[in-house]
Amino acid sequence: MIAIVDYGMGNLRSVEKALAYLGHAARVTSDPDVVVAAERVVLPGVGAFGAAMQRLSAARDGGPALQQAVLDVARSGRPFLGICLGMQLLFTESEEMGHHPGLGLIPGRVRRFDFTGRADGTSLKIPHMGWNSLSLRREVPLFRGLEDGVMVYFVHSYYCLPESPDVVAATADHGGPFCVALWRDNLFATQFHPEKSGAAGLRMLDNFARL
Amino acid sequence: MGGHVPAIPTLTQFTIRTAMVARRIIPALDIKEGRVVKCVRFLNPRDAGDPVDLARLYDQEGADEIVFLDITASYERRALMLDVARRVAEQVFIPFTVGGGIRTVEDMRETLKTGADKIFINTSAVQNPDLISEGADRFGSQCIVVAIDGKRRANDGWEVYIHGGRTPTGRDAVAWAAEAARRGAGEILLTSLDADGTQAGYDLELTRAVADAVPTPVIASGGAGSEAHIYDGLTRGGAEAALVASLVHYQILSIRQIKSYLRNRQLPVRL
Numbered sequence: 001m002i003a004i005v006d007y008g009m010g011n012l013r014s015v016e017k018a019l020a021y022l023g024h025a026a027r028v029t030s031d032p033d034v035v036v037a038a039e040r041v042v043l044p045g046v047g048a049f050g051a052a053m054q055r056l057s058a059a060r061d062g063g064p065a066l067q068q069a070v071l072d073v074a075r076s077g078r079p080f081l082g083i084c085l086g087m088q089l090l091f092t093e094s095e096e097m098g099h100h101p102g103l104g105l106i107p108g109r110v111r112r113f114d115f116t117g118r119a120d121g122t123s124l125k126i127p128h129m130g131w132n133s134l135s136l137r138r139e140v141p142l143f144r145g146l147e148d149g150v151m152v153y154f155v156h157s158y159y160c161l162p163e164s165p166d167v168v169a170a171t172a173d174h175g176g177p178f179c180v181a182l183w184r185d186n187l188f189a190t191q192f193h194p195e196k197s198g199a200a201g202l203r204m205l206d207n208f209a210r211l
Numbered sequence: 212m213g214g215h216v217p218a219i220p221t222l223t224q225f226t227i228r229t230a231m232v233a234r235r236i237i238p239a240l241d242i243k244e245g246r247v248v249k250c251v252r253f254l255n256p257r258d259a260g261d262p263v264d265l266a267r268l269y270d271q272e273g274a275d276e277i278v279f280l281d282i283t284a285s286y287e288r289r290a291l292m293l294d295v296a297r298r299v300a301e302q303v304f305i306p307f308t309v310g311g312g313i314r315t316v317e318d319m320r321e322t323l324k325t326g327a328d329k330i331f332i333n334t335s336a337v338q339n340p341d342l343i344s345e346g347a348d349r350f351g352s353q354c355i356v357v358a359i360d361g362k363r364r365a366n367d368g369w370e371v372y373i374h375g376g377r378t379p380t381g382r383d384a385v386a387w388a389a390e391a392a393r394r395g396a397g398e399i400l401l402t403s404l405d406a407d408g409t410q411a412g413y414d415l416e417l418t419r420a421v422a423d424a425v426p427t428p429v430i431a432s433g434g435a436g437s438e439a440h441i442y443d444g445l446t447r448g449g450a451e452a453a454l455v456a457s458l459v460h461y462q463i464l465s466i467r468q469i470k471s472y473l474r475n476r477q478l479p480v481r482l
Binding site: 013014017018020021046047122123125127128129130131132133151153154155173174195196197198201202 | 231232233235270275300301302304305306326328351352353397426427428451481
């Protein structure tokens, strides 16, 4: 079973529906016990970083905090996929509206796009929204069967800056190349939305479910 | 994990690298009481009036997004559109937008809850501009599309019309687009009432005037009759996306044909 972590941020049903469409058992849950017991975990999310961390760390019903469950799974070696905000949350900290500590699983920061003062600034929109192509930086099980240059769907105003280039799995170009997918051990993450990226995105989710 | 991982194939002639966000081709479906209207297609959909089947078809043909316009007259029957949206979200895995009859933040919430990625508002935004900012604050600008129907004035400029193009408002379309963007609209869906249905091309002056007035993407709509019209809308008109309806519904052109044409002229598209 794939647990999709529900921490009250944005619409999580799209990921569930895409996995269901592919024939994989998935469940949206906010129960730490279900998350800890799952074979695979997806951390999706749309919204603000600080609010997301707050909701993740809030203990529920006297049980263990959802944040601890997510950390436990991420460190357990079981396949873990962060999507969009769910990728950003893996990092040390974010500069979204102040400074917020993240889960600290991937050393690095999350920053806002800033094109002020650039000659091409007006053509570089924020949010970075729409279809953009991936430069695949290395062989990654998540991208099995996909070609370099494949286009995927993005909606975000902040981007991830990992300290180590070794975790970068793919980059895209929006005012310069930036990390849009990472892979380290059992941790996978995408800044784009595989669940909204047509056939290419479905392939990634299927790859994840079969890891 | 582990196992054999095939090498990443090198770039082929079928993949094109683009250093920028692709221009989008967006088919629009008019929905009345849960059924597609004004749409004649014969590519063996099991049911030519079923919005879900058609949306899947357009997804397969390479649509970048899909827009559903609910033209159901009675407010009470809006639940039918929500049901359509829910079913689309189970079958179609590209972004889609729903509009028509959305009047409150609660309507927005209900619509987005179905799995729709964005909503659009037109008449209700003009009548209550706060709706734009309230929606953007609650759900994020990326969810909120403001649709504007503009009609050329005798002297100069364009006037905003509401109620499906029936009611003039006295507002200037370019100024209204700028205000909508300031209030938090993530995109402007711009239709020229003069060009709509003519298949003689978009109103490029209107499109350019609005594109220059807002920092947000503009979706050009109304009048496209050929690939060249779409190319013009995306270049001279300055639009980021083109809405297409009868052109693809009546199979005058396929989405793939349109995109090939654009790609051959160096515009970034997803093919």
